[in-house]
Each structure stands twice: as structure tokens, then as C-alpha cells.
Amino acid sequence: MNKLLISLLVSIGLTGVAHAAGDAAAGQTKTAVCAACHSADGNSVVGNFPKLAGQGEKYLLKQLNDIKSGARMVPEMTGMLTNLNDQDLADISAYYASKKVQLGQAAADQVELGQTIYRAGVAEKGVAACTACHGPNGKGIGSAAYPSLSGQHAQYVASTLNKFSKGERNNDPAQMMRDIASKLSAAEMQAVSQYVQGLH
Known part of the structure; x- marks a missing residue:
């Protein structure tokens, strides 16, 4: 009882x-x-x-x-x-x-590098593929609170990666994004940001 x-x-x-x-x-x-x-x-x-x-x-x-x-x-x-x-x-x-996100378009000259980073990472720098947390179509993993990137503005994504790389943004679980972003060059950040803008 x-x-x-x-x-x-x-x-x-x-x-x-x-x-x-x-x-x-x-x-x-x-x-x-x-x-x-x-x-x-x-x-x-x-x-x-x-x-x-x-x-x-x-x-x-x-x-x-x-x-x-x-x-x-x-x-x-x-x-x-x-x-x-x-x-x-x-x-x-x-x-x-x-609501439904409106997709953008990736800059054609950035797609190849952006796609490589997003789908395969940068092995020599220890950067995992973005698909691991954000999914193959960029829809994220809702149950884990990993964000959707599909259609997001390239300007915003690049700015966010830059802030993570400098530690100016630090609310990522287990410092995952700070660790990844700190290993990417400015050109790599720009390419993957352009890629996700048109990803669906």
C-alpha cells in the first residue's frame, strides 16, 4: 500500500x-x-x-x-x-x-567542396561528416535537438561556424560544434555553408 x-x-x-x-x-x-x-x-x-x-x-x-x-x-x-x-x-x-522552410540555392563554385565536407568530413583534420548529426538531407535529429540546416542562409551558417570556432557561441552539447568549427578554414566554412543553403 x-x-x-x-x-x-x-x-x-x-x-x-x-x-x-x-x-x-x-x-x-x-x-x-x-x-x-x-x-x-x-x-x-x-x-x-x-x-x-x-x-x-x-x-x-x-x-x-x-x-x-x-x-x-x-x-x-x-x-x-x-x-x-x-x-x-x-x-x-x-x-x-x-512551417515549411524555403530553400535557397548554393553557389555553383562552392558545391563540390561543400558537399565533400558535409557528406565525408575532413579526415586529415579530424572533422566528422555533418550528416552524422544533421542527416543526409539536412533535416537534423529532432529527438536529440540537433538542428535542421536544410535551406538555412549561407551567411548565417558561416557566421555561426565562425562564432563557434572562436568560442563566441558556446551552447553546443559537449563542445561538439566548437571542436569541429575550430578545425575548419574560412574557405571550408564558406563552402559547407553554401552547400546547406540549397540542401534538401
Whole structure:
């Protein structure tokens, strides 16, 4: 009887602290300010602002929480999330995850090198293939909160790799991206960034 009671109390307790799942419809009503940089459907038209459309919900939620807490510094987002609660962030993440990303086009002269890095890595530098975490079509691994790269702006990807390489961005699990980016040359970063812009 005691074990049953303890199990019941633990279950109630866990249920009580669990956050509700994100609601995409509710999220749409909370993204008016976001649209200024990321566009209404999450397909930003400016290369230095990331496309959020089609991004993994778990990844988006982690980034929003990291930005809000200061674990990830994004000057353009300063104060934007201050008044949003956990449910708001979950709803916004669900909304953008529900949208379809608009693909870009890779620069033709960058495709060969970019594809090689993305699919095979750079063995002599100890750089693993991007497909290991981001998938063959760049859709990421949602359950692990590994981001989708398919269609992302090359400018944003290159900037992000550069920040990881310098340690300016450091909210990657087990320093995976910092380790990889620090081994890539500027030309390699640019090529793989161009490649993922058109990847689908």
C-alpha cells in the first residue's frame, strides 16, 4: 500500500511540474515581434537572421531558453524574451517548427567542396561528416535537438561556424560544434555553408 501511495504521489508530482506541449496556433499569435527579423512564417529574407521555419521544435525551444537565460548571447534578441514564460516559448517553437522552410540555392563554385565536407568530413583534420548529426538531407535529429540546416542562409551558417570556432557561441552539447568549427578554414566554412543553403 505504501509503495502504491508513493508511486501515485511521485506520478502526480511529476505531472504537476511537466510543461505543456507547445501549441502552434497559440504560437502564431505570439510571433508578431519575431516577424520583423524572421518574417511571419519564419523564412527570414535577410541572410544574417536565421530561418526558423521547419526547424526542430526541441532545438528551437533550447535556443530560446538559452537566449533568455543568457547562456547564448544574441545582441539583436536582447530583452525580446524577457516577458515570455515557458509556455510562450514552447508555443513559439511549435509554430515555427510547423512551417515549411524555403530553400535557397548554393553557389555553383562552392558545391563540390561543400558537399565533400558535409557528406565525408575532413579526415586529415579530424572533422566528422555533418550528416552524422544533421542527416543526409539536412533535416537534423529532432529527438536529440540537433538542428535542421536544410535551406538555412549561407551567411548565417558561416557566421555561426565562425562564432563557434572562436568560442563566441558556446551552447553546443559537449563542445561538439566548437571542436569541429575550430578545425575548419574560412574557405571550408564558406563552402559547407553554401552547400546547406540549397540542401534538401
